[in-house]
Amino acid sequence: MKKIYIINILVIVIGVGLLLSASKDMTSYSTFGMAIDTGKRVKVVGELLKDKAMVYDPEVNPNEFSFYLVDSEGQNNRVVLNKAKPQDFEMSEQVVVTGKMESGVFEADEVLMKCPSKYKDEEINLRNQG
């Protein structure tokens, strides 16, 4: 057998092995309910509740931003992000937070926003009058 075939087989075996081990890095979007049950670090995808308070006050704590999110099962929960408020956060609809539940509050250290592209709206920009 040619050396290159042996190497090819080797590469494929390693590749499949790596992919199997990489599946540990994969996770499904979780819910607040599951976060409470497992107590583990999870990713929750949810919709931002815009009528509830979004608090970021650099005067009090520049590393704390809190808001409310409703998850796919309809449960809403307060989320405290241990970072500054991302720019244009209010404009996002779907939000993905990574963290864990601690005494009823979801403590997140990462947040990803899905903004409806500001420049994609089917609307007409009117000229400023006056």
Next chain:
Amino acid sequence: MASIQYIGETLWPGHLGHICIILSFVSALFTALAAFMHLKQKSTQTQDWGRLSRLSYSLHAVATFTLIALIFFIMGNSMYEYSYVHEQVSDELPMKYIFSAFWAGQEGSFLLWMFWHAVLGMIFVFKNDKWTPQILFSLGLIEAFLASMLLGIHIPLMGEEYKIGSNPTLLIRDVIDAPIFATADYLTLIEGKGLNPLLQNYWMTIHPPVLFLGFASTAIPFSFAIGSLLTRDYQSWLVTGLKWALFSAFILGTGILMGAAWAYEALTFGGYWAWDPVENASLVPWIIIVAGVHTNLIARNTGYSIRTTYAFYLLTFILIVYSTFLTRSGILGETSAHAFTEMGLEWQLVAFISFFIFQSLYYYLTRRSSIPTKVKEEAFTSREFWMLIGSLVLFFSATLITVSTSLPVYNTVREAVWEPGFIGKVIEDPIEHYNKYQLWIAVFIALLSGTSQFLRYGARNWDSYRKKFALHIGISLLIAAVASYPLYLTFNDRLWQHLALTFAGVFAISSNLDYLISILKGNIKAGAAVMSHLGFGILIFGTLYSGLNKEAITKDPFAQAGITKSQKLNTNVTLIKDSPIPVNNYWIEYQGDTIEGNLKKFDLTFTKVDDKNKKLEEFTVRPSAIYDTKFSKISAWNPDTKHYWNKDIFTSISGYPKHLNSVDSMRVMEDTMIWEPMRLALMESDSIKDFTGQFMGFTFSPKQKAINLDSVDLAIGAIMKFEHPRMDSVFTAEPALVLKDGLVYQHPVTIDPLGMRVALDESIFDKVFTEENDLDYQDIQLKEGETKRINGTSITLTGFDKQVEAKRYQAEKGDIAIAGILKVIDEKTGKQYSSEPIYILRQNKQFSIKDYIAEAGLHIRFNKIDPTSQTMTFSIAKEERDLSYVDLNIAPEVPRSDIIAIESLVFPGINLVWLGTCMMLLGLLMGLIVRFKHT
């Protein structure tokens, strides 16, 4: 609505644009057909098809260039009747960003891509050599697919409407159905939306053209591969193909590097590479084309690996199309920070990629057995063997990245095809995931890049060369073993994998330097590969050193000292204007801000001190807020970087008081402010919340920056002192009211440290100032130099001014105007004032314009001149005032406006990353130049 005659529209660019799109599509398709017919011809007697294909491609290029010019024309002239113009530009957008605006939209970026294909194709049209029909065949097909993205045809099929392409020259009223289009002059009512301020910078001007040239250039090796498979001419293209592959790898690499530099410098992602799917999507084709360059070198020098070269070049272009699919179909969803949103062309993109996958597979599989190979396999000690291994490692790397990046595609397909309701998986921590695997790829590549250079093609004279080889590699291994451990100790975060990678990186550097010196004898011209591999070694070390030693200057000093038991990162600190705070080795002070254009720049001074508080270094950085074009809202933040040769200090603003973010939020804050009334007697103090206020008296010339008093304006302010029991300082404030042009303006004062705002109650105005009708004037007669007393005031007429120039007097023709100059002394206070009431004789009627001494409350008129007795009649009224108390309104809880939160990070050794990357690219460029000189 069709019957409306719209006013002001320019319609011809739309018509012409539509023609250009169709022409561009049809001519591209015909080019491919003609080129195909030419390639299929058995005899070479007739050149007709070949000529037709060149003609057709030229027509395609002209149509494409015209279309691009047209779009620039309608954008440059702000023709908002066109949807694309309305989306991308606005009146305020500076002309220098017109290029950025052009390719910020999907249609524009497709056109940019087509532009480069057209340019590259025209090079072959003009060269008109053996390869021209082969290249035009594939380019024609590719361009036809791209042009179809602009067609804008809607096809109803089985009750649904399918869209083919999106035409950038459509009128807005054909795209959106809105009531405004019932007005014939709707154009006067609309404005463009303008370019996202984040994209208004020079990177957006230069990065996309380079990246898209990189994309377009991968089509050339692809075209060579398809064309040579089609004509079964498997070997002669390898020389020219290599040049184009080198060109492509160089340009695409440069495009990616620019993207990384942009991410590092402008977009606050905290680094140059985040393994975002959009970044991966352009990195993967680059890795494959670099692998292709290596196998192409093998093929050209030894005849091995021709099939592999084919596979890599075909794959590179397919991956480019796949990256287009990923970034433009919206499939990445929330996994990417900067993908386009969907535009309804998903199936067309799938057709695009499927076509080229099937075409590549078809030609490759039907020709595979006839592609020449060597019977004898590569020797274990030959260069070609290890180069091939290296290429396979690169391929392996690309596969891993692609599989991980494609997870959203897998989720979508699985959900749609065999498991409705499937909840997709995501990578929990993408950066860690990719780094973990790619680290080992880098180890292999670094080791191979050093070793295989010392080997010879065909293992020539191995028996006599063996010792020399072992010696060189042995020395480099020894250097790596000795040097890597101390280097490893410089990392803040140490894992054994990091040591392994450091070892490999140092080995790559030392072995390549050794090769340059001892084998190439310092001949850098022959050292293209050395340059690239050396660069890779440096890049590896730079990545490790900067990534592992990155740290925040703005760490919570209390957390570090163990005062708060916070486990959190806390990399933001809040700065109060003019109050320096200590952080990790520095004092940072927020000194103020200035407006420059649509930027508000914040001056932040960093002072480094040693243990004895001796100043070591001081510098200022100026991160800024970018306002939107109407200055009504902050739309983005620009960080600022202080560069050193060995590190960068990167400062960004992470928090700003909410009410300062936009005009609207400021209004909300002011509307919801709660005011409490407060009456204070002179010198009396009272407390509200946790501070006390004291009234020190009134002033008629209040000192506030915003107050610009004219001689005719009236102003009153209260001199206030505020104190807080827990603060040493006393805050003075002069809240004021100003009467300007008949309107009373409030000038409240905010005292940020107390979080309060104080305003004068408007009733004060009426209380202090008496209206003319309520004044009680008394006449006095004065001669020049004479003094008289009236109402506790002594008045002296010191002289006259016959050239009256005062704002309260508007001269008319024929006027005689004289001002009396009076010296007025308030006997109670002893204060002396000067007053100039004006007497006017206008058309034989006497007028007077009064002078008002606000502080003394004196109204003085100059009524009559008796020329015979030289006596002047003045009339004087003194206001009855009670200045013994003040009415104030106090808002005791006002958010501070003098604070910002910042994050400041140090990236040590970042320049090694840039140096290494640039050397890798330079190596590719050198290889290209050397090959051009040899032909």
